Amino acid sequence: MKILVCMSNVPDTTTKITFTSDHKQFNAAGVQFILNPYDELALARAIELTEGGKGTVTVIHVGEASSDPTIRKALAIGADDAVRIDSPAIDAFFTASQVAAYAKDKGFDLVLTGRESIDHNGAQVPAMIGELLGIPSVSIIKKLVIDGTTGILEREIEGGKEIVHVPLPFIASCAEGVAEPKIPNMRGIMSARTKPLSVVTVTEAPVLTSIEKYETPVPRGAVKMVAADDVAKLVGLLHTEAKVI
Amino acid sequence: MSVLVYVEHAEGKFRKSAFEVVSYAKAIADQLSTGLTAVVIGNGDKAELEKLGTYGASTVLFTGNTQLSSFVNQAYASLLAEAAAKADAAIVVMTNSFSGKGLAPRLAARLGAGLVAGAVALPETGDRKFTVKRSAFSGKAFSFVTLLSDKKVITLNPNAYPATENAVTPAIEEFSPAVKESDLGTLVKEIIRASGKVSLPEAELVVSAGRGLKGPENWGMIEDLANALGAATACSKPVSDAGWRPHEEHVGQTGIAVSPNLYIAIGISGAIQHLAGVSSSKTIVVINKDPEAPFFKVADYGIVGDAFEIVPKLTEAIKAYKGI
Ligand SMILES: Cc1cc2nc3c(=O)[nH]c(=O)nc-3n(C[C@H](O)[C@H](O)[C@H](O)COP(=O)(O)OP(=O)(O)OC[C@H]3O[C@@H](n4cnc5c(N)ncnc54)[C@H](O)[C@@H]3O)c2cc1C
Numbered sequence: 001m002k003i004l005v006c007m008s009n010v011p012d013t014t015t016k017i018t019f020t021s022d023h024k025q026f027n028a029a030g031v032q033f034i035l036n037p038y039d040e041l042a043l044a045r046a047i048e049l050t051e052g053g054k055g056t057v058t059v060i061h062v063g064e065a066s067s068d069p070t071i072r073k074a075l076a077i078g079a080d081d082a083v084r085i086d087s088p089a090i091d092a093f094f095t096a097s098q099v100a101a102y103a104k105d106k107g108f109d110l111v112l113t114g115r116e117s118i119d120h121n122g123a124q125v126p127a128m129i130g131e132l133l134g135i136p137s138v139s140i141i142k143k144l145v146i147d148g149t150t151g152i153l154e155r156e157i158e159g160g161k162e163i164v165h166v167p168l169p170f171i172a173s174c175a176e177g178v179a180e181p182k183i184p185n186m187r188g189i190m191s192a193r194t195k196p197l198s199v200v201t202v203t204e205a206p207v208l209t210s211i212e213k214y215e216t217p218v219p220r221g222a223v224k225m226v227a228a229d230d231v232a233k234l235v236g237l238l239h240t241e242a243k244v245i
Numbered sequence: 246m247s248v249l250v251y252v253e254h255a256e257g258k259f260r261k262s263a264f265e266v267v268s269y270a271k272a273i274a275d276q277l278s279t280g281l282t283a284v285v286i287g288n289g290d291k292a293e294l295e296k297l298g299t300y301g302a303s304t305v306l307f308t309g310n311t312q313l314s315s316f317v318n319q320a321y322a323s324l325l326a327e328a329a330a331k332a333d334a335a336i337v338v339m340t341n342s343f344s345g346k347g348l349a350p351r352l353a354a355r356l357g358a359g360l361v362a363g364a365v366a367l368p369e370t371g372d373r374k375f376t377v378k379r380s381a382f383s384g385k386a387f388s389f390v391t392l393l394s395d396k397k398v399i400t401l402n403p404n405a406y407p408a409t410e411n412a413v414t415p416a417i418e419e420f421s422p423a424v425k426e427s428d429l430g431t432l433v434k435e436i437i438r439a440s441g442k443v444s445l446p447e448a449e450l451v452v453s454a455g456r457g458l459k460g461p462e463n464w465g466m467i468e469d470l471a472n473a474l475g476a477a478t479a480c481s482k483p484v485s486d487a488g489w490r491p492h493e494e495h496v497g498q499t500g501i502a503v504s505p506n507l508y509i510a511i512g513i514s515g516a517i518q519h520l521a522g523v524s525s526s527k528t529i530v531v532i533n534k535d536p537e538a539p540f541f542k543v544a545d546y547g548i549v550g551d552a553f554e555i556v557p558k559l560t561e562a563i564k565a566y567k568g569i
Pocket residue numbers: 013037454455456457458480481482483484495496497498499500511512513514515516517518519522532533534535538550551552553
């Protein structure tokens with residue numbers, strides 16, 4: 001089985017998000033970038049599905065050379081090879097177009113992504129890739145089993161889940177439950193340096209959106225403390241002041 | 246040119262988020278001085294469909310096609326693309342729900358439309374630009390996205406726009422274009438819904454607990470409080486990682502992002518990753534025995550003390566207030 005795993009390179013989850021003074025750009029100075037946590041789950045499941053010579057895992061990333069350390073991390077975790085489409089990921093459709101253009105004639109049986117990237121997190125790229133490749137897409141899955149040529153997936157819905165059967169090839173976006181993230185071992189880290197990372201030139205694609213500016217939320221006022229033995233007062237405040245009950 | 250809104254239902258019933266998205270789409274249609282058409286898939290109950298008129302949909306298209314009674318995003322995308330063509334819609338709006346996340350990008354790619362996912366406000370349409378505020382960086386920031394394409398798709402976050410009555414008597418029309426076999430690859434075998442539980446992403450009130458609760462056996466008092474309030478339950482990541490609670494309750498940067506009217510955090514320290522997913526809640530109450538817990542810095546109301554003493558008392562006080 002040939003699996004393609006899409007990965008994004010995102011600010012570490014502890015990052016305090018700030019922007020340039022004109023509010024136009026994310027302030028990346030001093031920020032540590034990581035493999036998007038959901039993509040780690042997709043990658044871990046792909047490795048499990050191909051372990052023991054049952055297939056190969058290729059990771060693909062649309063981004064610049066500054067992402068290479070994160071791509072090497074994916075190789076250290078266990079991907080067989082990597083592809084970087086050499087361009088900033090301008091927007092979701094542009095990114096999906098790059099992945100689809102690369103994957104189109106490579107015969108992948110399965111494409112896995114994270115449920116969303118934790119920076120621009122639109123949860124947009126996966127289903128767009130599905131549409132562009134003309135294959136089924138299932139978003140936000142919590143379980144993935146392959147039975148012959150059928151994927152048996154658990155998809156999250158409001159207040160429950162759905163069991164979905166999909167024929168290969170398809171694309172699915174992974175959430176918690178699909179797999180446990182894998183930590184690279186020493187051998188993985190050593191071999192990651194020599195595994196192939198090919199850099200591919202960008203395909204032309206329309207840009208449909210542009211980010212005008214960013215804002216950070218207005219901070220809340222000071223906290224109002226209520227004594228532990230006076231919970232009735234809290235209930236009163238929630239009713240009369242906050243008006244939420 | 247018109248606006249189209251796709252309205253989800255659960256077993257034939259519209260939830261609050263359905264009325265929110267219709268109200269939001271109606272406001273966009275008003276901004277552009279045009280009409281609003283709603284599309285409902287897999288439900289032909291007239292009385293229920295008429296409710297969408299209450300929130301401003303002047304036309305309601307529905308399909309009773311049983312092949313589409315469960316969610317297949319390829320087939321749904323095709324149907325919505327056809328409905329958009331029929332209604333001459335330049336803008337398609339839907340909820341940023343689990344299904345919406347699978348459907349909107351497919352539809353946008355099909356239409357060649359730019360997509361704003363997770364809108365939290367109405368578009369700004371001055372200056373011949375069309376710009377929408379959305380949540381980004383897992384709730385740590387907002388971005389203002391300008392759609393450059395003629396066709397546009399927007400998904401609205403639950404609890405971001407109030408359901409607003411704007412009553413019209415809708416024209417209700419059946420709309421059932423033929424479904425292509427190739428669109429039906431995905432087969433929903435089973436739908437499992439926890440009965441009687443409030444759905445977390447859309448909940449107006451959320452009671453959430455963390456590692457301070459010590460173990461899964463102590464969640465009874467959290468559920469009692471949630472039941473007294475009519476709230477959904479949630480938890481921090483280590484709690485679901487340890488299997489004390491199911492994954493779908495985990496809120497935060499790597500879990501569900503919620504923005505209820507009230508978020509009560511019990512025995513949760515307030516790590517940056519947790520705050521990311523909950524800080525857009527309108528009111529935050531923190532109960533923690535450590536007065537230095539970082540969560541107090543972003544709370545509206547706080548109680549310092551032992552959750553095991555405070556939570557049962559709070560439940561009683563809520564019951565007394567509600568007269569139950
Ligand atoms: C990549 C990454 C992603 C992450 N994503 C998320 C995420 O999405 N969501 C998330 O929640 N976390 C996330 N985390 C974890 C996060 O960093 C914190 O570890 C986590 O939020 C802490 O959970 P907690 O507050 O329940 O536990 P703790 O930090 O252990 O806090 C327990 C709190 O309970 C209080 N307490 C103890 N006993 C009592 C009592 N009897 N009464 C009242 N209070 C009591 C303590 O004072 C303490 O403040 C992530 C971490 C990483 C590295």
